[in-house]
Amino acid sequence: MARVIITGVSKTFNGSTALHPLDLAVEDGSFCCMLGSSGSGKSTLLRIIAGLSEPDTGTVRIGDRDVTGLPPERRRIGFVFQDYALFPHLSVGSNVTFGLRARHVSKREAVVKAERMLELVGLTGYAHRTPKQLSGGQQQRVALARALVTEPDVLLLDEPLSALDRKIRGEMQRELKRIHRETGLTTIMVTHDQEEAMNLGDRVLMLSNGAVQQFDEPERLYHAPANEFVAGFLGAVPLGHGVVGTGARGRFVEIAGNRFALGDSRLPDGTEADAVVMAERVTLTAATARARDEAEHEGVVVSLDFFGPFARAEARVGDVSVPAMMLSQHATALEGGARVWIRIATGGIHAFADGATR
Protein backbone atom coordinates (compact mmCIF):
# COMPACT_ATOMS: atom_id res chain seq x y z
CA MET A 1 0.00 0.00 0.00
CA ALA A 2 1.58 3.22 -1.00
CA ARG A 3 1.26 6.58 -2.64
CA VAL A 4 3.11 7.14 -5.89
CA ILE A 5 4.64 10.58 -6.22
CA ILE A 6 6.36 11.71 -9.38
CA THR A 7 8.27 14.97 -9.39
CA GLY A 8 9.70 16.69 -12.46
CA VAL A 9 10.06 13.50 -14.48
CA SER A 10 11.04 13.95 -18.13
CA LYS A 11 12.37 11.71 -20.88
CA THR A 12 13.77 12.09 -24.39
CA PHE A 13 14.48 9.34 -26.91
CA ASN A 14 17.15 10.12 -29.52
CA GLY A 15 16.52 13.84 -29.22
CA SER A 16 12.72 13.71 -29.45
CA THR A 17 10.81 14.50 -26.29
CA ALA A 18 8.69 11.63 -24.99
CA LEU A 19 7.76 13.30 -21.70
CA HIS A 20 7.90 16.95 -20.69
CA PRO A 21 8.74 17.48 -17.01
CA LEU A 22 5.62 16.46 -15.11
CA ASP A 23 4.40 16.01 -11.55
CA LEU A 24 1.85 13.45 -10.47
CA ALA A 25 0.55 12.18 -7.14
CA VAL A 26 -1.47 8.97 -7.06
CA GLU A 27 -3.14 8.50 -3.68
CA ASP A 28 -2.79 5.34 -1.63
CA GLY A 29 -5.37 2.76 -2.68
CA SER A 30 -6.66 4.72 -5.66
CA PHE A 31 -7.05 3.56 -9.24
CA CYS A 32 -5.37 5.94 -11.69
CA CYS A 33 -5.87 5.57 -15.43
CA MET A 34 -3.37 7.15 -17.80
CA LEU A 35 -5.26 7.93 -20.97
CA GLY A 36 -3.86 9.01 -24.30
CA SER A 37 -3.28 7.96 -27.87
CA SER A 38 -0.11 6.16 -28.96
CA GLY A 39 2.94 8.38 -28.62
CA SER A 40 1.33 10.42 -25.84
CA GLY A 41 4.00 9.23 -23.38
CA LYS A 42 1.65 7.23 -21.16
CA SER A 43 3.55 3.95 -21.53
CA THR A 44 6.88 5.73 -21.08
CA LEU A 45 5.63 7.17 -17.79
CA LEU A 46 4.44 3.75 -16.60
CA ARG A 47 7.78 2.15 -17.51
CA ILE A 48 9.60 4.90 -15.60
CA ILE A 49 7.48 4.17 -12.50
CA ALA A 50 8.31 0.46 -12.93
CA GLY A 51 12.03 1.09 -13.37
CA LEU A 52 12.05 -0.51 -16.84
CA SER A 53 13.13 2.88 -18.16
CA GLU A 54 15.11 5.64 -16.43
CA PRO A 55 13.92 9.27 -16.51
CA ASP A 56 16.33 11.98 -17.71
CA THR A 57 15.28 14.21 -14.83
CA GLY A 58 13.06 14.01 -11.77
CA THR A 59 12.29 11.52 -9.03
CA VAL A 60 9.85 8.67 -8.47
CA ARG A 61 8.67 7.87 -4.94
CA ILE A 62 6.64 4.81 -3.99
CA GLY A 63 5.34 5.10 -0.43
CA ASP A 64 8.10 6.67 1.63
CA ARG A 65 10.90 5.30 -0.57
CA ASP A 66 12.70 7.20 -3.31
CA VAL A 67 12.99 4.48 -5.97
CA THR A 68 14.62 6.62 -8.68
CA GLY A 69 17.59 4.67 -10.03
CA LEU A 70 16.52 1.41 -8.37
CA PRO A 71 16.24 -1.58 -10.72
CA PRO A 72 12.68 -2.94 -11.16
CA GLU A 73 13.34 -6.00 -8.98
CA ARG A 74 13.85 -3.76 -5.95
CA ARG A 75 10.81 -1.51 -6.39
CA ARG A 76 8.15 -3.92 -5.03
CA ILE A 77 5.85 -3.46 -8.00
CA GLY A 78 3.52 -5.70 -9.92
CA PHE A 79 3.56 -5.19 -13.68
CA VAL A 80 1.10 -6.62 -16.20
CA PHE A 81 2.13 -6.47 -19.84
CA GLN A 82 -0.11 -5.87 -22.83
CA ASP A 83 0.52 -9.36 -24.24
CA TYR A 84 0.78 -10.87 -20.74
CA ALA A 85 4.43 -12.08 -21.11
CA LEU A 86 3.66 -15.32 -19.28
CA PHE A 87 6.76 -17.54 -19.26
CA PRO A 88 5.92 -20.14 -21.92
CA HIS A 89 8.35 -22.72 -20.50
CA LEU A 90 6.69 -22.72 -17.08
CA SER A 91 3.32 -24.01 -15.93
CA VAL A 92 0.66 -21.58 -14.76
CA GLY A 93 1.51 -22.46 -11.15
CA SER A 94 5.23 -21.86 -11.69
CA ASN A 95 4.49 -18.56 -13.40
CA VAL A 96 2.63 -17.42 -10.30
CA THR A 97 5.25 -18.72 -7.85
CA PHE A 98 8.10 -17.16 -9.87
CA GLY A 99 8.10 -13.85 -7.99
CA LEU A 100 7.87 -15.60 -4.61
CA ARG A 101 10.75 -17.96 -5.46
CA ALA A 102 12.83 -14.95 -6.56
CA ARG A 103 12.15 -13.51 -3.10
CA HIS A 104 13.30 -16.78 -1.50
CA VAL A 105 9.90 -17.84 -0.20
CA SER A 106 9.92 -21.59 0.46
CA LYS A 107 8.45 -23.76 -2.28
CA ARG A 108 5.67 -25.11 -0.06
CA GLU A 109 4.56 -21.64 1.04
CA ALA A 110 4.83 -20.29 -2.51
CA VAL A 111 2.56 -23.02 -3.88
CA VAL A 112 -0.05 -22.33 -1.18
CA LYS A 113 0.02 -18.58 -1.87
CA ALA A 114 -0.18 -19.18 -5.64
CA GLU A 115 -3.26 -21.39 -5.16
CA ARG A 116 -4.93 -18.65 -3.13
CA MET A 117 -4.10 -16.02 -5.73
CA LEU A 118 -5.36 -18.17 -8.61
CA GLU A 119 -8.55 -18.54 -6.62
CA LEU A 120 -8.84 -14.73 -6.36
CA VAL A 121 -8.69 -14.40 -10.16
CA GLY A 122 -11.08 -17.32 -10.65
CA LEU A 123 -8.61 -19.91 -11.95
CA THR A 124 -8.70 -22.52 -9.19
CA GLY A 125 -7.24 -25.80 -10.43
CA TYR A 126 -5.38 -24.36 -13.42
CA ALA A 127 -1.92 -24.48 -11.78
CA HIS A 128 -0.68 -27.50 -13.74
CA ARG A 129 -1.64 -26.18 -17.17
CA THR A 130 0.72 -24.39 -19.51
CA PRO A 131 -0.04 -20.80 -20.56
CA LYS A 132 -0.60 -21.97 -24.15
CA GLN A 133 -3.59 -24.04 -23.04
CA LEU A 134 -5.43 -20.95 -21.76
CA SER A 135 -7.59 -18.39 -23.55
CA GLY A 136 -6.51 -14.75 -23.77
CA GLY A 137 -8.74 -13.74 -20.86
CA GLN A 138 -7.45 -16.59 -18.71
CA GLN A 139 -3.84 -15.70 -19.55
CA GLN A 140 -4.58 -12.14 -18.47
CA ARG A 141 -5.89 -13.45 -15.14
CA VAL A 142 -2.71 -15.49 -14.65
CA ALA A 143 -0.62 -12.40 -15.40
CA LEU A 144 -2.63 -10.54 -12.77
CA ALA A 145 -2.22 -13.33 -10.21
CA ARG A 146 1.51 -13.46 -10.92
CA ALA A 147 1.84 -9.71 -10.36
CA LEU A 148 -0.35 -9.67 -7.23
CA VAL A 149 1.05 -12.69 -5.40
CA THR A 150 4.22 -10.90 -4.28
CA GLU A 151 2.05 -8.31 -2.48
CA PRO A 152 3.54 -5.33 -4.32
CA ASP A 153 3.20 -1.72 -3.14
CA VAL A 154 1.69 -0.71 -6.43
CA LEU A 155 0.13 -2.52 -9.39
CA LEU A 156 1.06 -1.25 -12.86
CA LEU A 157 -1.01 -2.30 -15.88
CA ASP A 158 0.17 -1.57 -19.44
CA GLU A 159 -2.90 -1.70 -21.69
CA PRO A 160 -3.85 -5.02 -20.12
CA LEU A 161 -7.17 -5.43 -21.92
CA SER A 162 -6.38 -4.16 -25.40
CA ALA A 163 -5.53 -7.61 -26.77
CA LEU A 164 -8.86 -9.05 -25.66
CA ASP A 165 -12.05 -9.02 -27.70
CA ARG A 166 -14.81 -6.63 -26.73
CA LYS A 167 -17.01 -9.00 -24.78
CA ILE A 168 -14.19 -10.37 -22.61
CA ARG A 169 -12.87 -6.86 -22.10
CA GLY A 170 -16.05 -5.83 -20.29
CA GLU A 171 -15.84 -8.92 -18.12
CA MET A 172 -12.17 -8.23 -17.30
CA GLN A 173 -12.99 -4.60 -16.44
CA ARG A 174 -15.47 -5.78 -13.81
CA GLU A 175 -12.85 -8.28 -12.66
CA LEU A 176 -10.18 -5.57 -12.32
CA LYS A 177 -12.63 -3.41 -10.35
CA ARG A 178 -13.42 -6.28 -8.00
CA ILE A 179 -9.75 -7.17 -7.47
CA HIS A 180 -8.90 -3.54 -6.82
CA ARG A 181 -11.73 -3.31 -4.28
CA GLU A 182 -10.68 -6.54 -2.58
CA THR A 183 -6.94 -5.82 -2.44
CA GLY A 184 -7.13 -2.04 -1.97
CA LEU A 185 -3.92 -1.83 -3.97
CA THR A 186 -2.72 1.44 -5.50
CA THR A 187 -3.20 0.78 -9.21
CA ILE A 188 -1.98 2.66 -12.26
CA MET A 189 -3.27 1.57 -15.64
CA VAL A 190 -2.35 2.76 -19.11
CA THR A 191 -5.07 2.70 -21.74
CA HIS A 192 -6.06 4.36 -24.99
CA ASP A 193 -9.73 3.50 -24.47
CA GLN A 194 -11.58 6.44 -22.88
CA GLU A 195 -14.56 4.32 -21.80
CA GLU A 196 -12.22 1.90 -20.04
CA ALA A 197 -10.42 4.77 -18.31
CA MET A 198 -13.70 6.39 -17.23
CA ASN A 199 -15.12 3.09 -16.02
CA LEU A 200 -12.10 1.97 -13.99
CA GLY A 201 -10.28 5.07 -12.85
CA ASP A 202 -10.93 7.01 -9.66
CA ARG A 203 -8.92 9.61 -11.46
CA VAL A 204 -7.86 9.88 -15.07
CA LEU A 205 -4.58 11.38 -16.26
CA MET A 206 -5.04 12.67 -19.76
CA LEU A 207 -1.76 12.82 -21.68
CA SER A 208 -0.90 14.18 -25.08
CA ASN A 209 2.50 14.74 -26.70
CA GLY A 210 4.25 13.93 -23.45
CA ALA A 211 2.41 16.55 -21.42
CA VAL A 212 -0.44 16.35 -18.89
CA GLN A 213 -3.66 17.79 -20.31
CA GLN A 214 -5.85 17.14 -17.28
CA PHE A 215 -5.77 15.01 -14.12
CA ASP A 216 -9.26 14.69 -12.72
CA GLU A 217 -12.11 12.47 -11.72
CA PRO A 218 -13.85 10.86 -14.72
CA GLU A 219 -17.04 12.93 -14.23
CA ARG A 220 -15.07 16.19 -14.08
CA LEU A 221 -13.11 15.15 -17.17
CA TYR A 222 -16.36 14.62 -19.05
CA HIS A 223 -18.35 17.58 -17.74
CA ALA A 224 -15.49 20.07 -17.54
CA PRO A 225 -12.74 19.20 -20.03
CA ALA A 226 -9.72 21.42 -19.46
CA ASN A 227 -9.06 22.12 -23.11
CA GLU A 228 -10.13 21.40 -26.65
CA PHE A 229 -7.86 18.36 -26.87
CA VAL A 230 -9.45 16.64 -23.86
CA ALA A 231 -12.95 17.46 -25.08
CA GLY A 232 -12.07 16.13 -28.52
CA PHE A 233 -10.60 12.91 -27.13
CA LEU A 234 -13.82 12.32 -25.19
CA GLY A 235 -15.87 12.64 -28.35
CA ALA A 236 -16.72 16.35 -28.62
CA VAL A 237 -17.12 17.63 -32.18
CA PRO A 238 -16.04 21.14 -33.29
CA LEU A 239 -19.05 23.44 -33.67
CA GLY A 240 -17.27 26.50 -34.96
CA HIS A 241 -15.42 29.69 -34.08
CA GLY A 242 -17.39 32.44 -32.30
CA VAL A 243 -17.60 35.12 -29.64
CA VAL A 244 -18.63 34.59 -26.00
CA GLY A 245 -21.34 36.86 -24.57
CA THR A 246 -24.06 37.18 -21.92
CA GLY A 247 -27.74 37.45 -22.79
CA ALA A 248 -31.15 37.28 -21.12
CA ARG A 249 -30.92 33.50 -20.66
CA GLY A 250 -27.27 33.46 -19.49
CA ARG A 251 -23.91 32.87 -21.20
CA PHE A 252 -23.77 32.05 -24.88
CA VAL A 253 -21.35 31.67 -27.74
CA GLU A 254 -22.39 33.29 -30.99
CA ILE A 255 -21.33 31.43 -34.14
CA ALA A 256 -22.26 32.77 -37.57
CA GLY A 257 -25.17 34.70 -36.06
CA ASN A 258 -26.55 31.77 -34.01
CA ARG A 259 -26.43 31.97 -30.22
CA PHE A 260 -25.71 28.66 -28.46
CA ALA A 261 -26.15 28.47 -24.67
CA LEU A 262 -22.95 27.90 -22.68
CA GLY A 263 -22.73 26.23 -19.30
CA ASP A 264 -20.29 27.58 -16.74
CA SER A 265 -17.72 29.24 -18.98
CA ARG A 266 -15.17 31.45 -17.23
CA LEU A 267 -14.32 33.28 -20.44
CA PRO A 268 -15.12 37.02 -20.27
CA ASP A 269 -17.68 38.51 -22.69
CA GLY A 270 -16.24 39.36 -26.08
CA THR A 271 -13.64 36.57 -26.05
CA GLU A 272 -13.10 34.82 -29.36
CA ALA A 273 -13.40 31.08 -28.77
CA ASP A 274 -13.59 27.68 -30.45
CA ALA A 275 -16.78 25.89 -29.45
CA VAL A 276 -17.23 22.10 -29.34
CA VAL A 277 -20.41 20.11 -28.83
CA MET A 278 -21.10 16.69 -27.26
CA ALA A 279 -23.30 14.96 -29.83
CA GLU A 280 -24.97 12.74 -27.20
CA ARG A 281 -26.30 15.83 -25.41
CA VAL A 282 -28.15 17.08 -28.48
CA THR A 283 -31.82 16.10 -28.94
CA LEU A 284 -33.68 16.43 -32.24
CA THR A 285 -37.50 16.62 -32.41
CA ALA A 286 -39.45 16.57 -35.67
CA ALA A 287 -40.97 20.04 -36.27
CA THR A 288 -44.32 18.41 -37.10
CA ALA A 289 -44.59 16.88 -33.62
CA ARG A 290 -45.10 20.06 -31.58
CA ALA A 291 -44.37 23.78 -31.39
CA ARG A 292 -40.80 24.99 -30.84
CA ASP A 293 -39.60 25.69 -27.32
CA GLU A 294 -37.82 28.99 -26.76
CA ALA A 295 -34.55 27.30 -25.82
CA GLU A 296 -34.53 25.21 -29.00
CA HIS A 297 -32.93 25.99 -32.34
CA GLU A 298 -34.59 25.44 -35.66
CA GLY A 299 -32.67 23.30 -38.12
CA VAL A 300 -32.80 20.89 -41.05
CA VAL A 301 -31.64 17.25 -40.98
CA VAL A 302 -28.75 16.86 -43.43
CA SER A 303 -27.80 13.24 -42.85
CA LEU A 304 -28.87 10.26 -40.80
CA ASP A 305 -26.76 7.16 -40.02
CA PHE A 306 -27.72 4.02 -38.14
CA PHE A 307 -25.28 1.97 -36.03
CA GLY A 308 -27.53 -0.74 -34.59
CA PRO A 309 -28.59 0.48 -31.15
CA PHE A 310 -27.46 4.02 -31.88
CA ALA A 311 -28.09 6.53 -34.63
CA ARG A 312 -26.26 9.71 -35.56
CA ALA A 313 -27.82 12.69 -37.27
CA GLU A 314 -26.40 15.90 -38.64
CA ALA A 315 -28.57 19.02 -38.59
CA ARG A 316 -27.87 22.51 -39.90
CA VAL A 317 -28.67 25.67 -38.00
CA GLY A 318 -28.01 28.41 -40.50
CA ASP A 319 -24.39 27.75 -41.55
CA VAL A 320 -23.56 25.79 -38.40
CA SER A 321 -23.62 22.02 -38.50
CA VAL A 322 -24.82 20.33 -35.26
CA PRO A 323 -24.30 16.58 -34.71
CA ALA A 324 -26.74 14.55 -32.61
CA MET A 325 -26.31 11.06 -31.16
CA MET A 326 -29.40 9.16 -30.06
CA LEU A 327 -30.90 5.73 -29.54
CA SER A 328 -32.08 4.30 -32.85
CA GLN A 329 -35.68 4.16 -31.64
CA HIS A 330 -35.65 7.96 -31.34
CA ALA A 331 -34.44 8.38 -34.90
CA THR A 332 -37.42 6.70 -36.58
CA ALA A 333 -39.43 9.96 -36.53
CA LEU A 334 -36.65 11.80 -38.37
CA GLU A 335 -35.85 11.93 -42.05
CA GLY A 336 -33.31 13.68 -44.26
CA GLY A 337 -34.34 17.23 -45.29
CA ALA A 338 -37.00 17.48 -42.55
CA ARG A 339 -37.31 20.50 -40.25
CA VAL A 340 -36.35 19.75 -36.62
CA TRP A 341 -36.17 21.48 -33.24
CA ILE A 342 -32.67 21.15 -31.76
CA ARG A 343 -32.23 21.11 -27.99
CA ILE A 344 -28.71 21.16 -26.54
CA ALA A 345 -28.56 20.15 -22.88
CA THR A 346 -26.77 22.44 -20.43
CA GLY A 347 -23.04 21.73 -20.54
CA GLY A 348 -23.37 20.18 -24.00
CA ILE A 349 -21.22 22.94 -25.45
CA HIS A 350 -17.77 23.98 -24.30
CA ALA A 351 -15.87 27.02 -25.51
CA PHE A 352 -12.08 27.33 -25.43
CA ALA A 353 -10.04 30.44 -26.16
CA ASP A 354 -6.93 29.63 -28.24
CA GLY A 355 -7.77 25.95 -27.80
CA ALA A 356 -6.75 26.16 -24.14
CA THR A 357 -8.64 27.93 -21.34
CA ARG A 358 -12.21 27.05 -20.61
Place this chain on the structure above:
Amino acid sequence: MRRNPGAFGLRTWLYVLLVVLALPVVSMIALSFNASRYGTLPFRFSTHWYRVLTTDSALLDAVRTSVTLASEVTVICVIVGTLLTFGLHKASVVVAGPVNALLLALLTVPALILSAGLVSVFDWIGLGQTTLALVLASVVTSLPFVVLIESGRLQGLSPDYAEAARSLGAGPLRTFLTVTVPLMAPSIVAGGMLAFVICFNNFAIQLFLAPIGISTLPVQIYSMVRLGVTPDVNALGAIIVASTVLLIIVLNWLTGNAARLLTNTPTRER
Protein backbone atom coordinates in the same frame (compact mmCIF):
# COMPACT_ATOMS: atom_id res chain seq x y z
CA MET B 1 -9.83 -37.79 -57.62
CA ARG B 2 -9.23 -35.24 -60.34
CA ARG B 3 -5.98 -35.71 -62.25
CA ASN B 4 -3.88 -32.67 -62.88
CA PRO B 5 -1.19 -33.39 -65.51
CA GLY B 6 0.96 -30.49 -64.25
CA ALA B 7 0.94 -31.74 -60.67
CA PHE B 8 1.62 -35.30 -61.87
CA GLY B 9 4.65 -34.18 -63.84
CA LEU B 10 5.91 -32.18 -60.91
CA ARG B 11 5.52 -35.12 -58.58
CA THR B 12 7.38 -37.43 -60.95
CA TRP B 13 10.19 -34.91 -61.23
CA LEU B 14 10.35 -34.72 -57.43
CA TYR B 15 10.65 -38.49 -57.10
CA VAL B 16 13.35 -38.67 -59.78
CA LEU B 17 15.24 -35.95 -57.95
CA LEU B 18 14.97 -37.72 -54.62
CA VAL B 19 16.20 -41.02 -56.13
CA VAL B 20 19.18 -39.30 -57.77
CA LEU B 21 20.03 -37.58 -54.48
CA ALA B 22 19.74 -40.75 -52.45
CA LEU B 23 21.45 -43.04 -54.97
CA PRO B 24 25.05 -42.64 -53.75
CA VAL B 25 24.07 -43.19 -50.13
CA VAL B 26 21.77 -46.11 -50.88
CA SER B 27 24.29 -47.85 -53.13
CA MET B 28 27.00 -47.32 -50.54
CA ILE B 29 24.86 -48.96 -47.87
CA ALA B 30 23.93 -51.80 -50.24
CA LEU B 31 27.55 -52.46 -51.18
CA SER B 32 28.59 -52.45 -47.52
CA PHE B 33 26.41 -55.52 -47.04
CA ASN B 34 27.65 -57.26 -50.20
CA ALA B 35 30.15 -60.05 -49.67
CA SER B 36 31.99 -59.27 -52.93
CA ARG B 37 35.21 -57.33 -52.52
CA TYR B 38 34.80 -55.53 -55.85
CA GLY B 39 31.13 -54.68 -55.57
CA THR B 40 30.15 -57.27 -58.18
CA LEU B 41 26.80 -59.01 -58.52
CA PRO B 42 25.12 -61.32 -57.55
CA PHE B 43 24.41 -59.66 -54.21
CA ARG B 44 25.21 -61.93 -51.29
CA PHE B 45 24.39 -60.54 -47.85
CA SER B 46 27.30 -60.35 -45.42
CA THR B 47 28.33 -58.34 -42.37
CA HIS B 48 31.94 -59.22 -43.10
CA TRP B 49 33.02 -55.62 -43.81
CA TYR B 50 31.60 -54.36 -40.54
CA ARG B 51 33.61 -57.03 -38.70
CA VAL B 52 36.70 -55.92 -40.63
CA LEU B 53 36.13 -52.38 -39.33
CA THR B 54 36.24 -53.46 -35.71
CA THR B 55 39.70 -54.94 -36.22
CA ASP B 56 41.13 -51.84 -37.87
CA SER B 57 42.85 -50.19 -34.91
CA ALA B 58 43.97 -47.12 -36.89
CA LEU B 59 40.38 -46.46 -37.88
CA LEU B 60 39.06 -46.91 -34.36
CA ASP B 61 41.72 -44.50 -33.08
CA ALA B 62 40.61 -42.00 -35.72
CA VAL B 63 36.97 -42.32 -34.64
CA ARG B 64 37.96 -41.74 -31.03
CA THR B 65 40.09 -38.71 -31.98
CA SER B 66 37.28 -37.19 -34.03
CA VAL B 67 34.59 -37.68 -31.39
CA THR B 68 36.84 -36.22 -28.68
CA LEU B 69 37.78 -33.25 -30.86
CA ALA B 70 34.18 -32.53 -31.87
CA SER B 71 32.94 -32.82 -28.27
CA GLU B 72 35.57 -30.43 -26.92
CA VAL B 73 34.91 -27.96 -29.72
CA THR B 74 31.14 -28.18 -29.15
CA VAL B 75 31.42 -27.38 -25.46
CA ILE B 76 33.72 -24.42 -26.14
CA CYS B 77 31.54 -23.16 -29.01
CA VAL B 78 28.32 -23.33 -27.00
CA ILE B 79 29.76 -21.42 -24.04
CA VAL B 80 31.69 -18.83 -26.06
CA GLY B 81 28.96 -18.60 -28.70
CA THR B 82 26.14 -18.06 -26.20
CA LEU B 83 28.04 -15.35 -24.34
CA LEU B 84 29.06 -13.78 -27.63
CA THR B 85 25.44 -13.78 -28.81
CA PHE B 86 24.22 -11.96 -25.70
CA GLY B 87 27.19 -9.59 -25.83
CA LEU B 88 26.49 -8.70 -29.45
CA HIS B 89 22.82 -8.17 -28.64
CA LYS B 90 23.66 -5.63 -25.93
CA ALA B 91 26.66 -4.04 -27.66
CA SER B 92 26.48 -0.83 -29.67
CA VAL B 93 26.53 -1.02 -33.45
CA VAL B 94 30.13 0.22 -33.44
CA VAL B 95 31.23 -3.01 -31.75
CA ALA B 96 28.61 -5.45 -32.99
CA GLY B 97 28.90 -4.45 -36.65
CA PRO B 98 32.57 -5.44 -37.20
CA VAL B 99 32.23 -8.61 -35.07
CA ASN B 100 29.19 -9.75 -37.05
CA ALA B 101 31.02 -8.99 -40.30
CA LEU B 102 33.97 -11.09 -39.12
CA LEU B 103 31.71 -14.02 -38.23
CA LEU B 104 30.02 -13.78 -41.61
CA ALA B 105 33.42 -13.68 -43.32
CA LEU B 106 34.40 -16.90 -41.52
CA LEU B 107 31.31 -18.56 -43.01
CA THR B 108 32.17 -17.55 -46.54
CA VAL B 109 35.94 -18.07 -46.69
CA PRO B 110 36.75 -21.53 -48.18
CA ALA B 111 37.95 -23.92 -45.44
CA LEU B 112 41.08 -24.71 -47.44
CA ILE B 113 42.20 -21.08 -47.56
CA LEU B 114 41.29 -20.56 -43.91
CA SER B 115 43.35 -23.65 -43.00
CA ALA B 116 46.37 -22.44 -44.90
CA GLY B 117 46.12 -19.09 -43.14
CA LEU B 118 45.72 -20.69 -39.74
CA VAL B 119 48.74 -22.94 -40.30
CA SER B 120 50.99 -19.95 -40.86
CA VAL B 121 49.49 -18.05 -37.91
CA PHE B 122 49.93 -21.01 -35.55
CA ASP B 123 53.49 -21.57 -36.80
CA TRP B 124 54.24 -17.93 -36.20
CA ILE B 125 52.93 -17.90 -32.61
CA GLY B 126 54.68 -21.18 -31.90
CA LEU B 127 51.65 -23.46 -31.65
CA GLY B 128 52.36 -25.30 -34.89
CA GLN B 129 50.42 -28.49 -35.53
CA THR B 130 49.33 -29.35 -32.02
CA THR B 131 46.07 -30.61 -30.53
CA LEU B 132 45.46 -27.12 -29.14
CA ALA B 133 45.93 -25.61 -32.57
CA LEU B 134 43.50 -28.14 -34.03
CA VAL B 135 40.87 -27.36 -31.36
CA LEU B 136 41.28 -23.60 -31.80
CA ALA B 137 41.02 -23.82 -35.56
CA SER B 138 37.93 -26.00 -35.31
CA VAL B 139 36.32 -23.55 -32.88
CA VAL B 140 36.95 -20.76 -35.39
CA THR B 141 35.05 -22.64 -38.09
CA SER B 142 32.16 -23.82 -35.91
CA LEU B 143 31.56 -20.70 -33.80
CA PRO B 144 29.83 -18.61 -36.51
CA PHE B 145 27.10 -21.27 -36.87
CA VAL B 146 26.36 -21.23 -33.14
CA VAL B 147 26.15 -17.43 -33.03
CA LEU B 148 24.07 -17.33 -36.23
CA ILE B 149 21.45 -19.74 -34.87
CA GLU B 150 21.31 -18.31 -31.36
CA SER B 151 21.16 -14.65 -32.36
CA GLY B 152 18.30 -15.44 -34.70
CA ARG B 153 16.35 -16.81 -31.77
CA LEU B 154 17.39 -14.02 -29.41
CA GLN B 155 16.24 -11.33 -31.82
CA GLY B 156 12.86 -13.00 -32.07
CA LEU B 157 12.53 -13.18 -28.30
CA SER B 158 10.28 -10.50 -26.79
CA PRO B 159 12.10 -8.35 -24.19
CA ASP B 160 8.87 -8.54 -22.16
CA TYR B 161 9.83 -11.91 -20.66
CA ALA B 162 13.03 -10.63 -19.09
CA GLU B 163 11.31 -7.41 -18.01
CA ALA B 164 8.46 -9.39 -16.45
CA ALA B 165 10.99 -11.46 -14.50
CA ARG B 166 12.72 -8.29 -13.28
CA SER B 167 9.42 -6.70 -12.24
CA LEU B 168 8.65 -9.85 -10.24
CA GLY B 169 11.79 -9.41 -8.18
CA ALA B 170 14.37 -11.51 -10.03
CA GLY B 171 17.83 -9.97 -10.42
CA PRO B 172 19.68 -9.92 -13.77
CA LEU B 173 21.47 -13.25 -13.14
CA ARG B 174 18.36 -15.11 -11.99
CA THR B 175 16.44 -13.67 -14.93
CA PHE B 176 19.16 -14.84 -17.32
CA LEU B 177 19.35 -18.36 -15.90
CA THR B 178 15.66 -19.07 -15.25
CA VAL B 179 13.99 -17.18 -18.07
CA THR B 180 16.31 -16.19 -20.92
CA VAL B 181 18.43 -19.35 -21.15
CA PRO B 182 15.43 -21.75 -21.03
CA LEU B 183 13.70 -19.71 -23.72
CA MET B 184 16.92 -19.82 -25.75
CA ALA B 185 17.47 -23.55 -25.09
CA PRO B 186 16.25 -24.90 -28.45
CA SER B 187 18.69 -22.68 -30.32
CA ILE B 188 21.53 -23.45 -27.90
CA VAL B 189 21.01 -27.20 -28.41
CA ALA B 190 20.65 -26.81 -32.17
CA GLY B 191 23.74 -24.60 -32.32
CA GLY B 192 25.74 -27.13 -30.33
CA MET B 193 24.75 -30.03 -32.53
CA LEU B 194 25.54 -28.07 -35.66
CA ALA B 195 28.93 -27.14 -34.20
CA PHE B 196 29.59 -30.85 -33.55
CA VAL B 197 28.74 -31.87 -37.11
CA ILE B 198 30.63 -28.98 -38.73
CA CYS B 199 33.71 -29.71 -36.63
CA PHE B 200 33.49 -33.48 -37.17
CA ASN B 201 33.39 -33.12 -40.97
CA ASN B 202 35.94 -30.36 -41.41
CA PHE B 203 38.47 -32.30 -43.47
CA ALA B 204 40.63 -29.39 -44.60
CA ILE B 205 41.24 -27.99 -41.11
CA GLN B 206 42.06 -31.45 -39.77
CA LEU B 207 44.38 -32.33 -42.67
CA PHE B 208 46.39 -29.15 -42.20
CA LEU B 209 46.45 -28.84 -38.43
CA ALA B 210 46.30 -32.34 -36.92
CA PRO B 211 49.55 -33.20 -35.13
CA ILE B 212 51.87 -35.57 -37.01
CA GLY B 213 50.85 -39.18 -36.51
CA ILE B 214 47.33 -38.40 -35.37
CA SER B 215 44.47 -38.91 -37.82
CA THR B 216 40.90 -37.77 -37.46
CA LEU B 217 38.22 -39.86 -39.13
CA PRO B 218 37.88 -37.79 -42.34
CA VAL B 219 41.66 -37.78 -42.75
CA GLN B 220 41.82 -41.54 -42.13
CA ILE B 221 39.06 -42.20 -44.67
CA TYR B 222 40.91 -40.03 -47.16
CA SER B 223 44.07 -42.09 -46.77
CA MET B 224 42.06 -45.31 -47.14
CA VAL B 225 40.26 -44.14 -50.25
CA ARG B 226 43.46 -43.03 -51.92
CA LEU B 227 44.30 -46.71 -52.43
CA GLY B 228 40.85 -47.45 -53.87
CA VAL B 229 37.39 -47.67 -52.38
CA THR B 230 37.16 -50.89 -50.43
CA PRO B 231 33.87 -52.26 -49.02
CA ASP B 232 34.98 -51.54 -45.45
CA VAL B 233 34.95 -47.82 -46.31
CA ASN B 234 31.37 -48.34 -47.50
CA ALA B 235 30.54 -49.94 -44.16
CA LEU B 236 32.10 -46.99 -42.34
CA GLY B 237 30.15 -44.57 -44.51
CA ALA B 238 26.93 -46.42 -43.73
CA ILE B 239 27.60 -46.10 -40.00
CA ILE B 240 28.31 -42.38 -40.33
CA VAL B 241 25.11 -41.84 -42.32
CA ALA B 242 23.11 -43.80 -39.74
CA SER B 243 24.51 -41.81 -36.83
CA THR B 244 23.89 -38.52 -38.62
CA VAL B 245 20.26 -39.47 -39.21
CA LEU B 246 19.98 -40.44 -35.56
CA LEU B 247 21.50 -37.11 -34.55
CA ILE B 248 18.97 -35.21 -36.66
CA ILE B 249 16.08 -37.14 -35.12
CA VAL B 250 17.38 -36.41 -31.62
CA LEU B 251 17.94 -32.76 -32.56
CA ASN B 252 14.40 -32.47 -33.83
CA TRP B 253 12.99 -33.97 -30.69
CA LEU B 254 15.20 -31.81 -28.47
CA THR B 255 14.31 -28.51 -30.07
CA GLY B 256 10.70 -29.24 -29.26
CA ASN B 257 11.33 -30.33 -25.69
CA ALA B 258 14.56 -28.66 -24.63
CA ALA B 259 12.80 -25.84 -22.83
CA ARG B 260 10.90 -28.30 -20.71
CA LEU B 261 13.98 -30.45 -20.01
CA LEU B 262 16.08 -27.55 -18.78
CA THR B 263 13.59 -26.21 -16.28
CA ASN B 264 11.89 -28.09 -13.52
CA THR B 265 8.24 -27.23 -13.55
CA PRO B 266 6.69 -28.39 -10.31
CA THR B 267 3.36 -29.59 -11.60
CA ARG B 268 0.81 -30.97 -9.23
CA GLU B 269 -1.51 -33.29 -11.08
CA ARG B 270 -4.82 -33.87 -9.52
